Amino acid sequence: MxxxxxxxxxxxxxxxxxxxxxxxxxxxxxxxxxxxxxxxxxxxxxxxxxxxxxxxxxxxxxxxxxxxxxxxxxxxxxxxxxxxxxxxxxxxxxxxxxxxxxxxxxxxxxxxxxxxxxxxxxxxxxxxxxxxxxxxxxxxxxxxxxxxxxxxxxxxxxxxxxxxxxxxxxxxxxxxxxxxxxxxxxxxxxxxxxxxxxxxxxxxxxxxxxxxxxxxxxxxxxxxxxxxxxxxxxxxxxxxxxxxxxxxxxxxxxxxxxxxxxxxxxxxxxxxCVVVPHAAAPEEAAGGEFEVMFVLRAPAPVDDDVARGLRADLAALGDSVVVTGGAGTWQAHVHTDEPARAVAAGRRRARTVRGAVRQAGVRSVLGGDAHAAGQSRTGIVVVTSAPGLAPEYARAGAVVLVLEPGAVAEPDDVARAVVDARAGQVLVLPGRALGAQGFGARLAALVDGEPLVRGRVDVLDAPTDLHAVAALAALQTSGDGPEGPDATAVMRVAAAAVRAGAADLRGVPPHRLAGRLRALVADVVGPSTEVVTVLRGRRVPGRADTLVEDAVGETAPGAEVVVIASGRDDAGVEVGAE
The missing domain is CATH 1.25.40.340 (DhaL domain)
Known part of the structure; x- marks a missing residue:
């Protein structure tokens, strides 16, 4: 220092x-x-x-x-x-x-x-x-x-x-x-x-x-x-x-x-003035483990009740609350232990003015010195529409961009997250945005010349959250972590090995639920499968977890089944096999 x-x-x-x-x-x-x-x-x-x-x-x-x-x-x-x-x-x-x-x-x-x-x-x-x-x-x-x-x-x-x-x-x-x-x-x-x-x-x-x-x-x-x-x-x-x-x-x-x-x-x-800078010991994040920021935009100018209401909403979830802007555009900031609820609060407030939330970013504020010394590490950017996954992604060292369900990330929003990763090289998991025409070239052009991006920016083909979860899990268990020289290779191999499928259980009658889930599992799980990850929406029936585990047991009896709440307000189920 x-x-x-x-x-x-x-x-x-x-x-x-x-x-x-x-x-x-x-x-x-x-x-x-x-x-x-x-x-x-x-x-x-x-x-x-x-x-x-x-x-x-x-x-x-x-x-x-x-x-x-x-x-x-x-x-x-x-x-x-x-x-x-x-x-x-x-x-x-x-x-x-x-x-x-x-x-x-x-x-x-x-x-x-x-x-x-x-x-x-x-x-x-x-x-x-x-x-x-x-x-x-x-x-x-x-x-x-x-x-x-x-x-x-x-x-x-x-x-x-x-x-x-x-x-x-x-x-x-x-x-x-x-x-x-x-x-x-x-x-x-x-x-x-x-x-x-x-x-x-x-x-x-x-x-x-x-x-x-x-x-x-x-x-x-x-x-x-x-x-x-x-x-x-x-x-x-x-x-x-x-x-x-x-x-x-x-x-x-x-x-x-x-x-x-x-x-x-x-x-x-x-x-x-003379001041003595001591190396301050990291303190507990009083208001929460995560920093959440997002932009709220309304189609027409509205009054400052939006800002006041949003400040109150976020203050109930954490501290360091700042809401700035006006005339239809606001930037919000909070430190919280509940990033999914913070993003949801912004979206609820946006709906009251027929607006929308953009640039919803989540990162961990613990271990902040990793940013200061970050030029030797691999930075990670993950794009997701599953707010329930944001805490685990952020704890793994990623800058997380949370989208509305069905949305595709814009290159300028991803570029902002790349800069925020503040690392010698950055690996981007952009979800379905990778399939958008010219995404990679546009992203490269946006970060080119940025003083805080000093190394390579690679894009990983991880079309779903199941691929991203597997890639980050492999990185965490590899022993190297983001500081390791082979972080990109480890994540790329893990993501490529995932077989994934999805089903919308909305409107499925109870007597057909088991058959629907058994068919989904059969599409992706084989006898050699070792780990099955299940991502479930809030409206999925509670017994679906047991039905999936039973179906996995029929095909791969020794496989570990991990169930994760997506945080999405839907009846969607995604199953990934490794």
């Missing part, structure tokens, strides 16, 4: 020191480019400081990926379209690309901050016309935007916690307002960003003393540091200066991060 943390804060590409005095669109584009580069440069060091809400070492990565998705949208806006279109693209991209608790909060923060350039009417300060600042940004609107950003970020979180990025956002809003209140001169936009940045830095320097888990680990809040990076980029683009005074671990967002004598210390000068 120390070697990674000793990297200079300015390492990597960045747009530091660029002063843009042109239109607001140019200033906004320059800020987006600078912040994206800066977040990438500090990603690993911020990851190493991440202990809250869980110590999964990914806050820096999540902030970078969230902002990078917004920057990608901005890159697609034709130059000259105007600041409003650029701001809208940034907001849209960060919302859809949000990763983790920190990324979801950042996306909502940027929605508020975008008001500085996205509104057409002149802003006022205390009833008088507000002056313009560098980059064409209206000063009064900029001050209001810092306040709106802080309110929005706090409002998106079900249970706000002091000492986190939310406190830094509140401080930035106060700092911006105080510049206007000082009244010594007519302020410029760069004066406002200077006040906001310094206040956020000072609050970040105090974060260790405000949150027990930060105090015990001797670190600053990683999310607050990330916000300082974003605000520092904005300040530089408007012509301001951000000190990168050397600390033993360099400076992140103008806040010095260094090592000392075993205690966290800070001063009123945030740029002289």
């Amino acid at each position: 120390d070697a990674d943390l000793s990297l200079d804060a300015g390492a990597g590409p960045r747009a530091a020191g660029v002063a843009v005095a042109g239109p607001a669109e140019d200033a906004l584009r320059a800020w987006v480019a600078s912040a994206r580069a800066d977040l990438l440069a500090v990603r690993e060091r911020v990851d190493a400081l991440n202990v809250f809400p869980v110590a999964d070492s990914d806050t820096g990565t999540n902030l970078y990926l969230t902002f990078a998705r917004g920057a990608q949208e901005v890159d697609g806006v034709v130059r000259g379209a105007g600041a409003g279109d650029v701001a809208a693209a940034l907001v849209r991209g960060t919302l859809l690309g949000a990763r983790g608790n920190s990324g979801a909060i950042l996306a909502e923060y940027l929605r508020g901050l975008a008001r500085a350039v996205a509104e057409d009417e002149p802003a006022t300060v205390d009833g008088a016309a507000a002056p313009d600042g560098a980059g064409g940004l209206d000063v009064g609107r900029l001050v209001d935007a810092f306040a709106a950003a802080a309110r929005g970020a706090r409002g998106a979180v079900q249970d706000p916690v002091a000492g986190t990025v939310l406190s830094a956002a509140d401080a930035a809003a106060r700092g911006a307002r105080e510049v206007l209140a000082a009244g010594a001169h007519v302020p410029r936009a760069v004066d406002v960003t200077a006040g906001a940045l310094r206040a956020a830095q000072e609050e970040t320097a105090r974060s260790t003393g405000k949150l027990d888990v930060l105090r015990r680990s001797g670190v600053l809040d990683a999310g607050a540091l990330g916000l300082c990076v974003v605000l520092a980029a904005l300040h530089r683009v408007l012509g301001g200066e951000v000190s990168e005074a050397d600390g033993m671990l360099g400076s992140v967002g103008g806040v010095r991060v260094g090592t000392g004598n075993g205690t966290a210390t800070g001063t009123a000068d945030a740029q002289a």
